[in-house]
Amino acid sequence: MRLARPAVMSGGGQRRAEERVGGMLALPAMLFFGVFWLLPFLSACYLSFTRYDLAGTPEWVGLENYRRMLEDPGFWNSAQVTALYTAASVLPAIVLALAIAVPLARPGRLNGVLRGLIMIPAVMPLVATSVVWRIIYADGGPANTVLGLAGLGPVSWLTDERVAMWALVVMVTWKHLGLFVIILTAGLQGLPRDVYEAASLDGAGPVRAFFSITLPLLRRTLLFVLVIAVVGSMQAFIPAFLLTGGGPAGATEVLPYYMWSTAFSFERMGYASAMAMVLLAGLIVLSLVQFRFLRGGADD
């Protein structure tokens, strides 16, 4: 206990004060991330080598779960569905978002209002979104009405194996578009103006300026959007959960969904953990890209 505090603390006193207060402020976080992230992560690694049904104790089975995965058609189907779902819900959305963001990034009151409105789908809860899109995709719903105007027959959007995945992709593209647009507009607004002025003095048209100035300068923001989109899509199964239930015939059963059913419908915690490890391996590759890129931001 300190009796008198000097006007400016000595180096040692200052260090002790920082250690005490810093430790106190950080202690809850250390406990939390230790108990709810580090421990579960280590357990998932361990459980992936066991057979465990919640009721009993985990039983060591070595590589059995990983071996089973190789022969499990359900796993391979869900891995394929995930890859397709990720590619289809990320790439068109980013191209579309860029096409909207470039004009929308310009100043002006109308653009400001539009930037707010375009975010509405993104902040809407997924349950609300799925209620609406179930109506849109219903047999007599707006999607089929529009098709009918074009003289095309009604489609069973959510129950036809060939269509369900694309119906899902359209919904999530609609939902995420505003998010991507807003991140891209923020990036575009941060670009140096003088480069464009110099380019237009040199006689470069808007198309030329887009490809030779905007795209290269926006690379970091684009990469950021790409990474959050890919990592997000690889883990997303609530859209499928709410809209199609993974069906029809597994056509929309993405890997996290298959993992969820394995764990919580069939109580095969060990096998589900092994799948989690495989999913994590995929995510780590992408996260490494993300962190290299985020760290790059501190340097320049």
Add this chain to the structure above:
Amino acid sequence: MTRVVLPLVVAIMLLPIGVMVVVASAPAGSGLDGAGGLGGGSGFGLFANIAEMFASGDFPVYFRNSLILSSGIAVLDVIFAGAAGYALARLRFPGSRALFVLVVGTLALSPTVVMVPVYVIVHQLGWIDTFQGMIVPSMMSAFGVFLVRQFALGLPEELLLAARIDGAGEFRIFATIALPLLRPALLTLFLLQFLAQWDNLLWPLLVANDPALWPLPVGISQLQTQIGYDIRLMTTAALVTAVPPIVLMFLLQRYYVAGLTLGGVKK
């Protein structure tokens, strides 16, 4: 040309919202059927539908639970992630390096990966069907610690140093000088966490079997699985669920964008 095209694009994007409002405004007994067809009946029933829904018993419970979970978790995250983020940025203390590695590692992990063991932990703690089972595993986010740390790194050193010279203790410096300056970051964190939790379906669905504990996403998704559910009321529920996040987003748009673009835009 873009003066016409952009508003048109946005209008098309908002069409599904229009569908939602139209269906939620259908008058009672207007013959909305399971196929989603609209017809019969006339008049504007939105307010009557909202009143009917809030009178139905279950919905107010879901709404209240959603408010408890979302604001509870957002406040806890602001307090604890805020404190840890500041400590990581401005104070030297034992274990700071380990905590930073833990936070960055957690950012790279996905909740999906640790879902099974976290469920086992909650199960063993006897927290199934409790609010703490839904709140505690989500009460801090690595994103939050990271966001506050990044922001705190930019605080002016002179202010903190001046307070130290005046003899203020480290905790007082944190509480009276740093916290007010950190407000934009903390507000951003509150908003993003509130929105995320308002939309959280998975974890409450796992932990809460008791309908009295269900938040809106669980309640609505469970209703949706029932055969022959009332589309009119369901859509009204969806609309009412969508309103709070949309209003928050418009009120705090600046903070929202700041949080989204953290790391994505060069300063």
